Amino acid sequence: MISKLPPGIKVEQKGDNDKIMTLNVGPQHPGSGHMRIIVKIDGDYIVSCDPDPGYVHRGEEKMAEYRNYITNIPHLERPVIHDSCNILYPYCLGVEEILGIEVPERAKYVRVIASELNRCVYTLYWLAIYGIFLGHSTMFMWPAGDRELLIDLLEKLSGARVTHAYFVPGGVRNDMPSNFEDVCLRQINYFEKRIKQYDSIFYSNPILKSRTINTGVLRQNDAIRLGSTGSVLRASGIDFDLRKKEPYDVYDNLDFQTNVLKSGDSYARSKIPWLDMLESCKIIRNALEKIPKSGSVRVKLKPNPKAGNVETYKRVESGRGSLGMYIISNGKPEPYRVKISVGSFRNLICLPYLLKGEKLGNMPAVYWSLNYWPVEADR
Amino acid sequence: MNNEMPNKTEADHNKNVSQNNNSSKIIKNSADLPEFETNIANMLLDKFDKKLKIIFIKKNRIKVDVHKDNIVEIAKFINQNLKFDHAESVTGVDRPEQNEIEVVYHLGSYDPSISNQILALSTRTVRESIPNPGFDKTRLPSLRDVFYSVEFHERECFEMLGVYFENHPDNRRLLLPEDWADLPPLRKDFKIKGR
Amino acid sequence: MLKDLVIPQNANAFVSKLGDILVKAIDQPLGYAINWGRIWSLWPVHIETACCSVEFGAASSPRYDVERFGIIEAFGSLRQCDLVVVQGTITRKMAPRLRLVYDQMPDPKYVIAMGACAITGGLYFDSYNVLPGIDGVLPVDVYVPGCPPRPETLIQGCMLLQEKIKCMQIR
Ligand code: SF4
Numbered sequence: 022m023i024s025k026l027p028p029g030i031k032v033e034q035k036g037d038n039d040k041i042m043t044l045n046v047g048p049q050h051p052g053s054g055h056m057r058i059i060v061k062i063d064g065d066y067i068v069s070c071d072p073d074p075g076y077v078h079r080g081e082e083k084m085a086e087y088r089n090y091i092t093n094i095p096h097l098e099r100p101v102i103h104d105s106c107n108i109l110y111p112y113c114l115g116v117e118e119i120l121g122i123e124v125p126e127r128a129k130y131v132r133v134i135a136s137e138l139n140r141c142v143y144t145l146y147w148l149a150i151y152g153i154f155l156g157h158s159t160m161f162m163w164p165a166g167d168r169e170l171l172i173d174l175l176e177k178l179s180g181a182r183v184t185h186a187y188f189v190p191g192g193v194r195n196d197m198p199s200n201f202e203d204v205c206l207r208q209i210n211y212f213e214k215r216i217k218q219y220d221s222i223f224y225s226n227p228i229l230k231s232r233t234i235n236t237g238v239l240r241q242n243d244a245i246r247l248g249s250t251g252s253v254l255r256a257s258g259i260d261f262d263l264r265k266k267e268p269y270d271v272y273d274n275l276d277f278q279t280n281v282l283k284s285g286d287s288y289a290r291s292k293i294p295w296l297d298m299l300e301s302c303k304i305i306r307n308a309l310e311k312i313p314k315s316g317s318v319r320v321k322l323k324p325n326p327k328a329g330n331v332e333t334y335k336r337v338e339s340g341r342g343s344l345g346m347y348i349i350s351n352g353k354p355e356p357y358r359v360k361i362s363v364g365s366f367r368n369l370i371c372l373p374y375l376l377k378g379e380k381l382g383n384m385p386a387v388y389w390s391l392n393y394w395p396v397e398a399d400r
Numbered sequence: 401m402n403n404e405m406p407n408k409t410e411a412d413h414n415k416n417v418s419q420n421n422n423s424s425k426i427i428k429n430s431a432d433l434p435e436f437e438t439n440i441a442n443m444l445l446d447k448f449d450k451k452l453k454i455i456f457i458k459k460n461r462i463k464v465d466v467h468k469d470n471i472v473e474i475a476k477f478i479n480q481n482l483k484f485d486h487a488e489s490v491t492g493v494d495r496p497e498q499n500e501i502e503v504v505y506h507l508g509s510y511d512p513s514i515s516n517q518i519l520a521l522s523t524r525t526v527r528e529s530i531p532n533p534g535f536d537k538t539r540l541p542s543l544r545d546v547f548y549s550v551e552f553h554e555r556e557c558f559e560m561l562g563v564y565f566e567n568h569p570d571n572r573r574l575l576l577p578e579d580w581a582d583l584p585p586l587r588k589d590f591k592i593k594g595r
Numbered sequence: 596m597l598k599d600l601v602i603p604q605n606a607n608a609f610v611s612k613l614g615d616i617l618v619k620a621i622d623q624p625l626g627y628a629i630n631w632g633r634i635w636s637l638w639p640v641h642i643e644t645a646c647c648s649v650e651f652g653a654a655s656s657p658r659y660d661v662e663r664f665g666i667i668e669a670f671g672s673l674r675q676c677d678l679v680v681v682q683g684t685i686t687r688k689m690a691p692r693l694r695l696v697y698d699q700m701p702d703p704k705y706v707i708a709m710g711a712c713a714i715t716g717g718l719y720f721d722s723y724n725v726l727p728g729i730d731g732v733l734p735v736d737v738y739v740p741g742c743p744p745r746p747e748t749l750i751q752g753c754m755l756l757q758e759k760i761k762c763m764q765i766r
Contacts, residue, residue, distance in 0.1 A: 048692050055648075076688050079724060080719075080723050080724050166658060182650075
């Protein structure tokens with residue numbers, strides 16, 4: 022026994038606590054992603070859990086203070102490269118507000134189409150990983166394969182596979198290619214048919230049901246108290262979708278509905294994004310009908326645009342819930358402060374709460390059902 | 401270098417507020433101010449009068465500045481009477497020219513009637529030129545007992561700007577590496593490589 | 596020398612040297628065969644370090660399917676792995692863990708640096724928490740540039756690694 026320990030290191034007390042074991046899940050672990058979860062277990066049951074994020078903390082907010090409003094775009098989309106349109110959305114809305122730019126009508130529709138396509142791309146990746154976390158290999162292969170269809174569409178639109186940098190303050194970077202609308206419509210129709218089949222292979226699967234139903238139940242008042250957002254919130258029975266509640270761009274012209282489930286368990290949380298994808302297909306089809314057939318898609322900004330002493334907080338509904346950008350300007354070409362408030366980071370607080378009393382084997386099912394992307398949470 | 405800029409911000413804000421405050425205690429409902437938001441601001445002014453300043457009222461957004469001694473009391477009122485039930489983000493802003501660190505809580509609500517509103521509650525604390533996070537005067541009362549959801553946000557704010565939140569159950573490190581011994585990185589005097 | 600060892604008194608020494616002796620004996624004739632076996636069973640460790648992991652995941656999707664080339668999806672314990680694909684940015688918090696993972700893996704082991712971040716720091720060259728490339732942490736065999744590299748690029752990088760292993764001396 023060492024008589025004197027270095028400061029900061031504690032030996033656990035002997036006695037009743039002796040049977041409690043501490044387990045490090047991650048950062049090298051198939052069930053954790055880019056983060057570490059420190060769990061204390063008693064037998065097979067989790068006594069307490071302490072998430073330890075920060076393995077991908079890259080200081081985006083500090084970097085944003087050194088770049089001007091346009092050169093900030095590429096690095097601000099990196100936290101979620103597979104949902105890059107949606108993370109740039111609030112930034113562009115915010116910069117447009119402080120610079121006083123009005124976006125052309127056609128650009129607004131193009132933005133909506135791109136952001137809905139990107140939401141599906143994100144959700145499919147998430148679903149693929151959720152499948153493989155639960156040992157369901159087919160559910161990795163199907164979404165990962167279908168995802169490529171939509172990636173093709175976005176590649177046509179923007180030229181890059183995942184890092185599009187397609188949204189810029191003042192509109193979108195370039196117009197849609199000439200035959201995009203037909204191709205998009207065809208792909209979306211096929212895609213919708215495809216994802217409807219997920220119901221029979223994944224969501225009605227008795228193994229999945231037995232692993233996710235009634236695990237990690239988040240009740241409605243707790244969901245509010247913990248400030249959860251996105252699919253986690255809607256699975257707990259609260260109808261909150263920013264596309265409806267605070268419609269930005271042209272979402273108030275499009276008809277769609279929000280999906281709400283009551284049960285609040287992992288099954289409901291995993292089902293909401295899938296229902297949202299079906300809704301996204303509707304939105305895209307609707308937007309393709311209503312889009313003005315011609316017109317400009319971008320208001321060109323001056324080089325090094327400057328804003329006055331203003332601040333703005335804009336938020337949109339991303340694949341992981343509400344995503345806000347708080348931009349403070351002080352009259353320089355660079356923002357004074359950019360704060361990215363992301364859904365993943367807000368949902369992280371639910372994890373210790375949900376895992377308490379759960380079996381260790383259910384940890385991946387609960388953890389990944391939070392729709393959590395560690396890179397985004399760390400920024 | 402950027403000395404005058406934040407001062408100007410302050411001046412602008414003051415102008416706004418004085419316009420609102422001088423005429424009467426209650427903000428008049430003028431054409432360019434949205435009605436619903438003005439009502440919320442008036443409810444706050446009714447109750448707390450001198451203790452808070454309305455900085456701006458825009459569509460769906462209100463910003464309120466309060467002194468740090470009153471923040472818990474005002475937050476309780478906002479939570480219980482105005483139905484703002486969660487915090488979306490907690491932002492620390494370093495303002496070296498005024499020797500202050502501003503902390504802004506963006507409060508939202510899941511109540512259907514006001515779910516499109518964001519109330520920004522800002523407060524200020526002293527800024528030490530040589531920070532010693534956790535042991536210096538850069539302190540604020542924690543809002544964790546009022547809004548449970550600020551827990552991780554306040555931890556992040558502590559490590560990024562060195563603002564210690566009193567009564568917060570664990571002010572441990574969250575995102576930065578364990579061996580971080582430099583200044584808190586989001587302070588303006590922390591310079592990144594090559595800039 | 597061999598003759599001295601093959602007597603009962605020197606049995607322990609013989610066993611301890613057996614590895615060296617075998618390597619010497621079979622290097623020439625069997626080296627090719629052993630390397631051939633290695634290149635078709637590269638097992639990457641499941642360690643994700645940043646956003647390039649999205650494209651790493653896409654590389655095992657049906658369209659790209661790296662398994663065709665003998666590089667198996669990242670699953671399994673690190674004790675059975677022989678390839679580290681560093682998927683992007685290495686932060687100061689992750690670097691010691693990455694080295695720990697590398698040190699725990701059995702020999703022989705190979706490293707692919709995937710993405711601009713893993714090569715030079717990439718987009719995050721001036722960030723306070725990001726290492727400028729992983730050369731200071733791990734010995735890299737193949738660099739795969741891109742931000743993120745397309746799955747095809749990653750597959751090409753893997754095939755380059757296989758070419759390299761073919762020409763290596765067995766250890
Ligand atoms: S190279 Fe690009 S995609 Fe890869 S980790 Fe770095 S920023 Fe992310």
